[in-house]
Amino acid sequence: MADQEITLMKGNEAIAHAAIRCGCDGYFGYPITPQSEVLETLAEQKPWETTGMVVLQAESEVSSINMVYGGACTGKKVMTSSSSPGVSLMQEGISYMAGAELPALIVNVMRGGPGLGTIQPSQSDYFQACKGGGHGDYHLIVLAPASVQEMADFVDLAFTLAFRYRNPAMILADGAIGQMMEKVVLPPFKPRRTEEEIIKECPWATTGRIGGRKPNIITSLELRSEEMEVINLRIQAKYREIEAKEVRYEEFMLDDAEYAIVAFGSAARIAKKSIEIARSQGIKVGLLRPITLWPFPTEEVKALAGRVKGILSLEINAGQMVEDIRLAVEGKVPVRHFGRLGGIIPDPDEVVEVLKSSF
Amino acid sequence: MTEEIIIAGFGGQGVLSMGKILAYAGLMEGKEVTWMPAYGPEQRGGTANVTVIVSDDPVSSPILSSYDTAIVLNQPSLEKFEPKVKPGGVIIYDGYGINEPPTRKDIDIYRIDAMDAAAEMNLIKTFNMIVLGGLLKIHPVVGIESVLAALRKTLPERHHHLIPKNEEAIRKGMEIIRKL
Numbered sequence: 001m002a003d004q005e006i007t008l009m010k011g012n013e014a015i016a017h018a019a020i021r022c023g024c025d026g027y028f029g030y031p032i033t034p035q036s037e038v039l040e041t042l043a044e045q046k047p048w049e050t051t052g053m054v055v056l057q058a059e060s061e062v063s064s065i066n067m068v069y070g071g072a073c074t075g076k077k078v079m080t081s082s083s084s085p086g087v088s089l090m091q092e093g094i095s096y097m098a099g100a101e102l103p104a105l106i107v108n109v110m111r112g113g114p115g116l117g118t119i120q121p122s123q124s125d126y127f128q129a130c131k132g133g134g135h136g137d138y139h140l141i142v143l144a145p146a147s148v149q150e151m152a153d154f155v156d157l158a159f160t161l162a163f164r165y166r167n168p169a170m171i172l173a174d175g176a177i178g179q180m181m182e183k184v185v186l187p188p189f190k191p192r193r194t195e196e197e198i199i200k201e202c203p204w205a206t207t208g209r210i211g212g213r214k215p216n217i218i219t220s221l222e223l224r225s226e227e228m229e230v231i232n233l234r235i236q237a238k239y240r241e242i243e244a245k246e247v248r249y250e251e252f253m254l255d256d257a258e259y260a261i262v263a264f265g266s267a268a269r270i271a272k273k274s275i276e277i278a279r280s281q282g283i284k285v286g287l288l289r290p291i292t293l294w295p296f297p298t299e300e301v302k303a304l305a306g307r308v309k310g311i312l313s314l315e316i317n318a319g320q321m322v323e324d325i326r327l328a329v330e331g332k333v334p335v336r337h338f339g340r341l342g343g344i345i346p347d348p349d350e351v352v353e354v355l356k357s358s359f
Numbered sequence: 360m361t362e363e364i365i366i367a368g369f370g371g372q373g374v375l376s377m378g379k380i381l382a383y384a385g386l387m388e389g390k391e392v393t394w395m396p397a398y399g400p401e402q403r404g405g406t407a408n409v410t411v412i413v414s415d416d417p418v419s420s421p422i423l424s425s426y427d428t429a430i431v432l433n434q435p436s437l438e439k440f441e442p443k444v445k446p447g448g449v450i451i452y453d454g455y456g457i458n459e460p461p462t463r464k465d466i467d468i469y470r471i472d473a474m475d476a477a478a479e480m481n482l483i484k485t486f487n488m489i490v491l492g493g494l495l496k497i498h499p500v501v502g503i504e505s506v507l508a509a510l511r512k513t514l515p516e517r518h519h520h521l522i523p524k525n526e527e528a529i530r531k532g533m534e535i536i537r538k539l
Contacts, residue, residue: 008379008386008394034398119399180421181379181394183386266421273420349424 006185011151012178014186015081015107015171016041018155019053023192024105025076026054028067030086033119034175035109038081051192061086065093065106072102072168073218075198075205077159081107083175084125085116088133094168095134099220101204101235103162105155106140107171109178112343120343121175123265126320129172130294137232139239141169141246142293144264148182150291156187163201165242172293174316176266176345248291249300253279257286259359260304262325263314264290266345271314274351285355293321301328308333310359314351315339334359360415362500363423365440367408368432368456373487377430378409381491383509384501385413395421406435413500428498430490432456451493451536460539469497471536477528485528492532503529 009017016038019027029039039057047053058064064080071078082090087108097104108129112122125133129142141161143154151173158169199207206216222228250268253275254260263271268289278285288304290297301324304311311333313322322337329335336358340346364381368374378394385392395410410426412418428449431437433456444450446465455474473489495503506529510522 006386008383008392175398176395176421179396179398181382181392182418182421183392270420270422273423276419345422347422347424348420 004185006183008181009148009184010037010179010181011145011148011173012037012109013041014148014152014184015155016045017186018152019079020045020047020051021187021189022156022159023051023077023190024053024079024155024159025192026056026067026071026078027080028056028058028064028071028078029080029082030058030061030064032083032086034111034121034178035081035083035107037178038107038109053192061089062093065090068104068106069093069097069100069102072097072104073100073206075202075207077103077163077193079105079107081109083109083111084113084122085111087125087128091128091134094140095132095136095138096220097168098132098134098138098140098235099136100218101166102168102218103159103166104168105158105162105171106168107173110172110174112341118343119175121177121179121266121316121345122341122343123174123267123315123339124317124320124341125172126293126315126317129170130296130324138235139167139242139294141165141167141242141295142172143169143248144172144291144293145177146265146268146289148177148180148184151177152184152186156190161246165238166204167238167242172265174266175343243295246292247295247297247300249297250287250289250291252287252289254286254288254304254307256284257308258284259310259312259355260286260288260308261312261314261351261355262288262290262301262304262321264293264321267314267316267339270346270348270351273348274314274355277348277352278355281352283352283355290321296324296328298324298328301325302330305329305332310334310336312355312358313337314346316345317341361418362413362428362498363426364411364413364428364430364494364500365408365423365426365443366411366430366432367406367436367440368453370405370407372407372432373484374407374432375409377487377491378411380506380509380513381411381413381494381501383513384505387505387508387512388501390414390501391416391418393418393421406433408436408440428494430494432490434458437461449498451490451497453490467497468539469493469536470539471532473532473535476531476535480528480531482524482528485525488525488528489532489535492529493536494532495529496533496536497538
């Protein structure tokens, strides 16, 4: 089957192909290294001629996210992608969408910061992605792909979760996953939903008052505090449900492990190589890879605390996820952090050295 | 089998595309492959390098501390990657781009005068394919047929008439590579 063809492509290209194939209605974005291939691939593929998907290069990231906001209001499957500085610009729109409970996909192919920083890979937007980068009490559903295949697979998953919970979802990748080429089997084609299907699936959407239904008003504004608290409590209840149902993670060589690395995305790939090296030297170490960064696999990390003598949080940042690990283990086991900054990627040998000296 | 290769040189020498063709050829043989460029503010004449891993097993890290084989096409790349070749590994260098050859005794060192050969053949753009031919001679990571199939797959149709020239270049590389 042509759909099942194995091909070689960059993570960014996989995002674009997967978006077209999962029936995405619209992409609104603005170029920035190291994610520009998403928009470039969409422009090259011209999906507006095949599936009818809109692809638009906006004048800025602020415009892009507000176009996503508008598209999401109508129940359409809409997305944007950017890299760290661009995603910072989008935070207001993301907070509004979380407040208005709108499904959408935001892809962040992280680069080193702060500020304009560098164009090299980094994972320093963990806090921004997982703790609510904009204002207000909100969460995004955050997926962390560790391969080009997962870049392709997580587009549909992100949309599915976003619509299931009426909440924006984020794919949090980094420059390494975006720029590297690997084997990938693209997901099968799914047609875009018809207007009738959208009306049925999204009764809340502003699809036009056909048949005299009540007006649907989508806003994040509610000036009456009592009402706003009710809205917040409803959103928080939704977050608890997501935490209970949607945690995803991968375990690697943990069965007999005396030490554990917790790492996501490209850091998890480096960790696997470090584990191969460490095990060849007789150090029993395994990996817990959070796939959902929010909801974080708190229970799984907590369970690790009873099994291993120490946990190393390997992140390409100055120590962000390590806070969630420490909260999970409640001081039962030593938790160390190791990371490189500013676009430098730790190499597998140095991780092994850190493992040896940490515990 | 896992082969971890770094290819490094100047931007414009075809470093990234050589890696891509190698990775694609690996894919066509059903192997696991990863192509990881050191992307940067790219420009012709700047440095460029790419890590290519071809393996029978799933590839763990696309970023490595050391390599089985380093293909170095200029002096800065040699200085950077000679210390990172695993003991018993291989360095292939282009005689034109390197003034001070590698000195390590615990690795196999090969010289390929690919730039000179490309100039002689009046096929300067196939420089990278000559180098690739050299690699395939000493380390048949992938078969030449897979490389040609990869070229057919990756080159736009309008360039397909150049595939025989590329094959010629690969065979030239196999012929001229020599061990020091």
